[in-house]
Amino acid sequence: MQSTRPLTVSASLQGLSGHTRVPGDKSISHRSLMLAALAEGTTQVRGLLEGEDVLRTADAMRALGARITSDEKGWTIEGKGVGQLSEPADVLDMGNSGTAARLLSGILASHPFTSIMTGDASLRSRPMRRVTDPLSGTGAQFLTRDGGRLPMAIKGTGTATPLSYRLPVASAQVKSAILLAGLNAQGRTVVEEPVATRDHTENMLRHFGVTVDVSPLEGGGRRIELTGPTRLSARDVIVPGDPSSAAFPLVAALLIPGSDIVIEGVGLNPLRTGLFTTLLEMGADLTIENERIEGGEKVGDLHARGSHLKGVDVPADRAPSMIDEYPVLAVACAYAEGPSRLRGLEELRVKESDRLAATVALLEANGARVDVEGDDVIVAGRSGTLGGGIVRTHMDHRLAMSAVVLGLAADRAVQIDDTAFIETSFPGFVDLMNALGAGIEA
Structure with a gap:
């Protein structure tokens, strides 16, 4: 302890x-590791935040089959490709990072295996339903503790249904989880947000070669769309x-x-x-x-x-x-x-x-x-x-x-x-x- x-x-x-x-940047660091693991080829990342939260994401992506190494020059990730991650042999411990847990839930929802996720005492007390409720619409199944809390078992699907979802409260984490699930879904994924939230996921998806359409909503907010299944190509990242x-x-x-x-x-x-x-x-x-x-x-x-x-x-x-x-x-x-x-x-x-x-x-x-x-x-x-x-x-x-x-x-x-x-x-x-x-x- x-x-x-x-x-x-x-x-x-x-x-x-x-x-x-x-x-x-912690948000970009998490996303660079996740998207590089989903990309085809080798990605170099410089400036990655090497705090415990991000290191937990690196460990999780390794457990899911990506080869990740680091040295004084930065980080190297050999990706597996969308839909090609492997069932982890052990529980995925996300430490204190709600960002990592919620975003990874979207990725795991559209992979055809079962995984279990946990975290430290603080993360285990935080709500996950804001992510798991919409992600259940993909066909994935989530089993949580009372109140939608970790530890959580995720039974993903290889034939994910694309979601069309309007966020009840502005949340970049929920938006990102849905978009990440859509990478391996069959068809058009749509997220509407009432207020524009941080768009690192959209920017990084484009950086890795994914077409992401963003348009304004009448009365404010944005509509974000992508079509899956899609492919990501390895691209170097400066954080x-x-x-x-x-x-x-x-x-x-x-x-x-x-x-x-x-x-x-x-x-x-x-x-x-x-x-x-x-x-x-x-x-x-x-x-x-x-x-x-x-x-x-x-x-x-x-x-x-x-x-x-x-x-x-x-x-x-x-x-x-x-x-x-x-x-x-x-x-x-x-x-x-x-x-x-x-x-x-x-x-x-x-x-x-x-x-x-x-x-x-x-x-x-x-x-x-x-x-x-x-x-x-x-x-x-x-x-x-x-x-x-x-x-x-x-x-x-x-x-x-x-x-x-x-x-x-x-x-x-x-x-x-x-x-x-x-x-x-x-x-x-x-x-x-x-x-x-x-x-x-x-």
Whole structure:
């Protein structure tokens, strides 16, 4: 059993400074391994996030028959082809990664064998029905614990029925699972999303040679279509820096006076940059430099300086483009002048923890005034001493890193009950922050 790693974080004694790079984008890393395993030929991947979540995906694809190796130059995947994965000899353990579990469910649904999937205590408590209910329409069978939770047995089918599905709630994971199932289905797979969600799956499918049609829906949202069965051709991948990981040093730099940092090579997919838009609305001294295209994705360097932030009203339709960044945004709002309202956060209730409730608890424990109205969070803004509390992270890496950011700008030290699982998505986080001058002492 993994040991806990409590941490006490005090205010940084100086502004953060320097150039840095954050780990590769986790969403793209997961997808590059899965699609390369389904491709015909050999794919080279550079910049892959080598955190535990992604390594679990690599192990799962190996167990399904792909040959995957790595060295100092990157990762090499010898694909099996769509529909050609092999029945795994053992249980697939996805660790803490809901993304990996849900996306892989789509792939396994359209392969004619039985597999069993599990995860750590946090993942075993998270709902899977949002994926398994629509995927059952392919002809696959899913057997879960009560509440649709892992461990889960999947009996796939080699004659998958293509799905036509409208997402009840915007979710890139559910959309992606259905599209991945459609790769080996007989006919046209259609997904309609009421609000555009991150489109890494669509971009990467095109990169591997799949025709994906995207059209706007009347009244908003998008319709995504592909026809199976299809073939994927091996293509090399360069993984950009993860904008969700960049959020933590970025917000810390904005909150700590005198900071001046550059985060290089960050992914700027328009469906992932809601946080950057919001921070600019708050008055952040943030510029995007050296914009370019790498591996089919927009990339640039984030230049951030210490800033005086003001409260903001974030519309609900922005949530899909920044769903993982709300905890650290809420921290920024606690230090801002004036109140902020973060709208439409129902998706946060089904993350690694009930991330909405845990974010509220994180702020309240450290002196911030917060209210919840339905799925909206209202943060009053700075009105007194912040810090001095104990943060319970519930095995949620983003809560832990958000608490670190809060502590670096706080009036009193912040105690965090556990930070061990930060390594699942952001290996070397504390070292990176200290290299910028944070002064965090383990």
